[in-house]
Amino acid sequence: MAKFNILIAGNNDPISSIGIDLLKAEPSFDVTVNMNLKAEDAMVEASREAHAIIVRSGAKVTAKVLDAAKNLKVVGRAGVGVDNIDIPYASKRGVVVMNTPGGNTVSTAEHAFGLMMSLSRKVPQAHASVIGGKWERKNFQGAELNKKTLAVLGMGRIGTEFAKRAQAFGMTVVAYDPYLSANRAEMLKVELRDNLDDAVKDADFITMHMPLTPETKHMLNETRLRLCKKGVRVINCARGGLVDDNALAKLLEEGHVGGAALDVYEVEPPPADYALLKAPNVVFTPHLGASTEEAQESVGIEIAEQVKENLLHGTVVNAVNMPNVDPKTLAEIGPFLRFGEILGRLISQIAPQRAEFLRVNYSGNLGKMDTTLVSRGVLKGYLERPIGADQVNLINAVGTAENLGLRFTESRVPEPTEFSDLIEVEVGSGENKAVISGSFFGGDPRIVKINGRRVEATPEGTLLLLENDDRPGMIGAYGTILGKHQVNIANMSLSRNVEGGTALTLLTLDSTPPQAVIQELEKIPGVKRVYCMELE
Numbered sequence: 119m120a121k122f123n124i125l126i127a128g129n130n131d132p133i134s135s136i137g138i139d140l141l142k143a144e145p146s147f148d149v150t151v152n153m154n155l156k157a158e159d160a161m162v163e164a165s166r167e168a169h170a171i172i173v174r175s176g177a178k179v180t181a182k183v184l185d186a187a188k189n190l191k192v193v194g195r196a197g198v199g200v201d202n203i204d205i206p207y208a209s210k211r212g213v214v215v216m217n218t219p220g221g222n223t224v225s226t227a228e229h230a231f232g233l234m235m236s237l238s239r240k241v242p243q244a245h246a247s248v249i250g251g252k253w254e255r256k257n258f259q260g261a262e263l264n265k266k267t268l269a270v271l272g273m274g275r276i277g278t279e280f281a282k283r284a285q286a287f288g289m290t291v292v293a294y295d296p297y298l299s300a301n302r303a304e305m306l307k308v309e310l311r312d313n314l315d316d317a318v319k320d321a322d323f324i325t326m327h328m329p330l331t332p333e334t335k336h337m338l339n340e341t342r343l344r345l346c347k348k349g350v351r352v353i354n355c356a357r358g359g360l361v362d363d364n365a366l367a368k369l370l371e372e373g374h375v376g377g378a379a380l381d382v383y384e385v386e387p388p389p390a391d392y393a394l395l396k397a398p399n400v401v402f403t404p405h406l407g408a409s410t411e412e413a414q415e416s417v418g419i420e421i422a423e424q425v426k427e428n429l430l431h432g433t434v435v436n437a438v439n440m441p442n443v444d445p446k447t448l449a450e451i452g453p454f455l456r457f458g459e460i461l462g463r464l465i466s467q468i469a470p471q472r473a474e475f476l477r478v479n480y481s482g483n484l485g486k487m488d489t490t491l492v493s494r495g496v497l498k499g500y501l502e503r504p505i506g507a508d509q510v511n512l513i514n515a516v517g518t519a520e521n522l523g524l525r526f527t528e529s530r531v532p533e534p535t536e537f538s539d540l541i542e543v544e545v546g547s548g549e550n551k552a553v554i555s556g557s558f559f560g561g562d563p564r565i566v567k568i569n570g571r572r573v574e575a576t577p578e579g580t581l582l583l584l585e586n587d588d589r590p591g592m593i594g595a596y597g598t599i600l601g602k603h604q605v606n607i608a609n610m611s612l613s614r615n616v617e618g619g620t621a622l623t624l625l626t627l628d629s630t631p632p633q634a635v636i637q638e639l640e641k642i643p644g645v646k647r648v649y650c651m652e653l654e
């Protein structure tokens with residue numbers, strides 16, 4: 119039985135023991151837990167034998183780690199943010215990266231809401247004062263949330279939960295999220311603003327709930343903070359870097375920003391001389407949004423299940439770098455996926471050089487299915503020869519094609535052609551292209567057309583495609599040469615445009631003829647082209 123090594127890696131940020139136990143119960147898994155992996159070198163050493171690595175936000179899965187972990191198949195993130203994992207490099211290496219969206223939503227929304235309440239009523243400062251033996255009631259006058267305006271930036275899972283709680287507290291909620299539909303905003307009873315400046319300028323409180331991307335970095339910078347009402351309070355429980363921490367510290371000192379509550383920082387942990395640590399009216403927590411028993415149990419179990427199913431059955435759930443494939447879909451598309459790869463491999467051997475496009479067109483039953491992965495299979499099969507079979511996989515195939523300038527598209531129509539299922543692959547540039555079509559006869563794959571000509575061949579062995587003048591004696595000439603070299607013909611399919619025109623002969627061979635035999639075939643008078651196509 120194949121053994122899989124699973125590394126639960128952390129930097130003092132443990133994963134739920136229920137999740138770990140679930141993995142340990144699987145006889146084919148060898149589970150190692152190491153929570154002292156702050157340094158990259160330590161992470162590299164710990165990862166060498168791993169087939170799967172599971173992390174929270176503390177341990178970093180860098181390119182160096184991904185390179186060292188030669189057996190790695192999957193990285194699981196017990197949580198939402200995947201900014202501690204080098205996703206582009208993982209994709210390049212063919213490693214699936216999965217997270218567990220949703221498992222910590224309520225905990226994080228509650229924490230962010232708690233921070234807003236602590237901020238508005240100065241709870242931490244008042245607490246410290248009482249602990250210090252003081253009774254300074256007049257210093258800690260706060261503000262009600264009732265009737266205040268809240269701007270929620272990022273109305274995804276956590277932003278939505280936050281907004282619901284704010285509405286229950288009598289706040290008016292405006293939202294900014296370029297991906298939120300007007301219908302959804304109406305359903306959530308929030309005022310949707312198209313423009314970020316419009317969303318923040320009248321707000322008494324601003325809360326951030328989106329990922330850190332080049333687009334969202336320093337979304338709240340000095341200019342935008344100055345645009346806000348004097349006394350505005352800012353809550354960030356999403357990602358450090360969404361707010362420019364230095365600008366925030368400056369405006370807090372000036373009193374333009376009335377307060378800030380932060381769970382996340384541009385640098386974590388913030389160094390002792392971090393300007394914000396000395397700013398007035400701030401509430402800090404050390405990235406605790408998801409740190410509840412409930413959230414940890416939920417994301418710990420979810421990621422353990424996802425990684426287990428991936429290693430054992432190839433199931434892909436909540437992947438951030440490839441389409442999801444649940445067991446039902448996998449069972450459904452499995453045969454098409456394998457056939458797609460074969461069609462890709464075949465067409466790579468007859469397509470024009472320096473192709474500019476690869477199109478996969480589905481019709482009939484296949485046109486009704488989610489064939490995203492099948493198309494990736496076609497692309498993988500096509501790229502394997504030029505790129506190297508161990509370099510290209512279902513995860514990096516699209517990126518690899520883009521790098522080569524190969525335009526990859528797919529189309530689907532539910533109406534059947536003369537076949538109930540058809541996959542058609544076209545590769546070329548301009549009008550110069552090759553086309554191979556495949557179908558299924560009683561569940562078995564068949565190549566049914568080549569360059570628009572009807573043929574019929576089972577995709578097995580070696581295929582020899584010959585284009586010749588349609589005239590007597592051609593088949594005999596092929597058979598004689600192949601027979602002389604002990605190459606057995608298993609199957610033959612003939613097709614011609616018109617009598618005496620051009621004919622296509624597709625032979626299935628039991629062995630691959632040497633190059634010298636191909637050259638001999640090419641020399642037969644009337645032969646225009648010979649392609650020897652290997653399936654493996």
Ligand SMILES: NC(=O)c1ccc[n+]([C@@H]2O[C@H](COP(=O)([O-])OP(=O)(O)OC[C@H]3O[C@@H](n4cnc5c(N)ncnc54)[C@H](O)[C@@H]3O)[C@@H](O)[C@H]2O)c1
Nearest residue numbers: 199226272273274275276295297327328329355356407408
């Ligand atoms: N502090 C913590 O411990 C903690 C815990 C969980 C999640 N998080 C972080 O909170 C954030 C939100 O998590 P989620 O589960 O709600 O994610 P989500 O994907 O459900 O929501 C993110 C939302 O941000 C929106 N968005 C994307 N780009 C935007 C832009 N330029 N402007 C405005 N909105 C934009 C998206 O449309 C989406 O609706 C993530 O960054 C996650 O890592 C932090």
Ligand SMILES: O=C(O)[C@H](O)COP(=O)(O)O
Nearest residue numbers: 174175176197198199408
């Ligand atoms: O993105 C997340 O899920 C949060 O930042 C929580 O991270 P943690 O699980 O490492 O606390």
